[in-house]
Amino acid sequence: MSVLAVEGITLRLGGRRVLGPISAAFAPGRVTAVLGPNGAGKSSLLACLAGLHTPDEGQVLLGGQPRSTFALRDLARQIGLLPQGGDVHWDVDVATLVALGRYPHRPRWGKTEADRQAVARAMKATDTARFASRTMTALSGGERARVLMARVLAGEPQWLLADEPLANLDPAHQLETLACLRDVARGGAGVIVVLHDLGHALRVADEILLLCDGEAIAQGAPDAVLTPERIAATYSVAAEIGTTPDGERFIVTSSMAR
Amino acid sequence: MSRSLSLNLGLCVVILAAMLLSLMAGKVWIPLDAWIAGDPRWPIIAELRLPRTVLAALVGAGLGLSGAAMQGYLRNPLADPGLFGVSSGAALGAVISLYFGYAAAPWLLPASALAGAAITMALLALLVGQSGSIIVFTLAGVILSSVAGSMTALAISLAPTPFATAQIVTWLMGALTDRSWDDVRLALPLLALGCLLLAFTGRTLDALTLGESAARSMGVDPRRLQLLIVIGVALCVGASVATAGIIGFVGLIVPHLVRPFVGNRPSAVLLPSALAGALLLLLADSLVRAIPTVSELRLGIAMSMLGGPFFLVLLLRMRRRFA
Numbered sequence: 302m303s304v305l306a307v308e309g310i311t312l313r314l315g316g317r318r319v320l321g322p323i324s325a326a327f328a329p330g331r332v333t334a335v336l337g338p339n340g341a342g343k344s345s346l347l348a349c350l351a352g353l354h355t356p357d358e359g360q361v362l363l364g365g366q367p368r369s370t371f372a373l374r375d376l377a378r379q380i381g382l383l384p385q386g387g388d389v390h391w392d393v394d395v396a397t398l399v400a401l402g403r404y405p406h407r408p409r410w411g412k413t414e415a416d417r418q419a420v421a422r423a424m425k426a427t428d429t430a431r432f433a434s435r436t437m438t439a440l441s442g443g444e445r446a447r448v449l450m451a452r453v454l455a456g457e458p459q460w461l462l463a464d465e466p467l468a469n470l471d472p473a474h475q476l477e478t479l480a481c482l483r484d485v486a487r488g489g490a491g492v493i494v495v496l497h498d499l500g501h502a503l504r505v506a507d508e509i510l511l512l513c514d515g516e517a518i519a520q521g522a523p524d525a526v527l528t529p530e531r532i533a534a535t536y537s538v539a540a541e542i543g544t545t546p547d548g549e550r551f552i553v554t555s556s557m558a559r
Numbered sequence: 560m561s562r563s564l565s566l567n568l569g570l571c572v573v574i575l576a577a578m579l580l581s582l583m584a585g586k587v588w589i590p591l592d593a594w595i596a597g598d599p600r601w602p603i604i605a606e607l608r609l610p611r612t613v614l615a616a617l618v619g620a621g622l623g624l625s626g627a628a629m630q631g632y633l634r635n636p637l638a639d640p641g642l643f644g645v646s647s648g649a650a651l652g653a654v655i656s657l658y659f660g661y662a663a664a665p666w667l668l669p670a671s672a673l674a675g676a677a678i679t680m681a682l683l684a685l686l687v688g689q690s691g692s693i694i695v696f697t698l699a700g701v702i703l704s705s706v707a708g709s710m711t712a713l714a715i716s717l718a719p720t721p722f723a724t725a726q727i728v729t730w731l732m733g734a735l736t737d738r739s740w741d742d743v744r745l746a747l748p749l750l751a752l753g754c755l756l757l758a759f760t761g762r763t764l765d766a767l768t769l770g771e772s773a774a775r776s777m778g779v780d781p782r783r784l785q786l787l788i789v790i791g792v793a794l795c796v797g798a799s800v801a802t803a804g805i806i807g808f809v810g811l812i813v814p815h816l817v818r819p820f821v822g823n824r825p826s827a828v829l830l831p832s833a834l835a836g837a838l839l840l841l842l843a844d845s846l847v848r849a850i851p852t853v854s855e856l857r858l859g860i861a862m863s864m865l866g867g868p869f870f871l872v873l874l875l876r877m878r879r880r881f882a
Contacts, residue, residue, distance in 0.1 A: 373779075376778065388773070405777055
């Protein structure tokens with residue numbers, strides 16, 4: 302499968318540089334967590350990868366080809382975005398919402414058997430089929446997040462970009478969502494996820510890209526990137542990294558002594 | 560049979576019945592048995608009532624579909640096809656022709672109205688530019704609408720004669736009185752093209768349910784969508800205003816009437832809104848003819864009188880939901 306990469310990209314919004322210059326490559330079949338403090342450029346990087354912003358300099362490459370050479374629809378078939386916030390403007394039922402994920406694949410009129418099967422698979426993977434006929438306003442926050450994830454999965458993208466998918470979720474739903482992302486990567490797709498919780502990143506990611514002030518500070522294996530020194534330099538907090546008796550890695554942060 | 564299909568078929572049947580009613584209703588009630596060639600009342604049906612009935616259905620369908628498309632595009636249930644200024648621009652064109660007395664030639668008033676709609680559409684495209692932004696689009700529409708509205712008010716206040724003032728004010732109220740086959744011939748191709756363009760926006764409007772960012776990541780081209788909406792709505796609204804004047808509330812009310820039956824998915828609302836718009840205007844136009852008033856009640860006024868209470872009911876429902 303092709304590699305997704307950014308090559309020396311810089312993005313300016315409202316005259317201010319919000320990202321770059323930055324170069325990074327993402328591998329398929331792996332979960333890459335994009336970390337960094339607020340304003341580091343994480344969402345801007347995802348927006349560039351998804352085609353929502355065109356970088357002022359540099360380029361986004363998909364399988365070695367510049368993103369601009371792909372038609373919008375072709376790009377959408379390969380890259381699925383789960384945006385921050387998860388707006389749903391009309392109170393549609395769950396089945397209708399998940400089926401929207403097939404937009405880049407579906408013919409102009411009607412739907413194909415492949416569409417039906419992809420929607421069914423996405424709903425099964427997220428355990429949303431049992432409330433398929435309920436409307437979005439009748440769902441809890443956790444159910445809603447799963448439905449929005451199902452919408453992206455229904456498109457069966459080769460790349461799944463998720464911008465803070467754990468926001469507003471309780472710990473159990475956070476772990477469920479992370480497990481779902483891991484399953485997607487296990488299926489061969491590349492997953493790039495913006496996270497704030499360093500512990501989750503340490504446990505779930507195969508690779509971490511750490512950003513600060515729009516630039517990449519480090520990219521590599523979680524243990525190599527997330528060191529107490531680098532966390533202190535990037536987030537201005539003291540961090541202690543340990544391992545539970547079950548072998549799970551964890552990070553405890555505290556204010557730095559002044 | 561799906562609910563959508565049953566509703567659309569049901570609406571088609573009721574529209575046919577409403578068209579028959581519209582042909583019978585008027586100052587003179589003409590029963591069905593008079594519809595045979597040779598009956599002296601036949602010319603009333605063929606030359607006066609039939610074009611009016613057809614025009615009511617066409618204009619209602621165009622306004623209903625435009626309203627559903629605008630609400631889907633702006634993701635706002637209170638959006639109206641008049642929001643982006645084309646109806647005000649078309650009205651200004653017509654008012655200018657009345658002001659200068661050009662309306663003496665029967666084709667000049669609709670032609671001026673269409674020119675007003677086209678100029679407003681061009682200005683809107685110019686103001687919005689390449690951004691494709693819905694916020695810029697809405698603001699540009701509000702600006703154009705208010706400028707055209709103020710120019711119309713200026714024309715009324717500076718009208719050369721009291722007769723011209725009365726003519727302008729009466730025309731602005733909207734009506735289908737005395738419309739002929741010429742009006743149908745003018746409106747039909749424009750409305751058909753406008754409706755066709757709007758019909759192509761359905762699935763893209765569905766994608767927009769998830770917000771602009773998600774829709775763009777799904778392959779939606781916001782500039783193409785905006786172009787389809789602007790041209791489609793401008794053709795429908797421009798043709799409607801040119802032939803019937805300003806008839807408000809149809810585009811606003813009709814999508815609300817069909818959503819309880821077909822759900823909130825924007826593409827599912829489009830066709831039933833067109834059909835329900837046609838039905839609503841046919842019934843309202845039959846009603847204004849049947850009411851025993853000295854001069855015929857203007858259709859635009861009748862629609863506003865229906866629209867006010869309708870929104871009161873909506874407000875009360877919303878208040879209950881938020882309580």
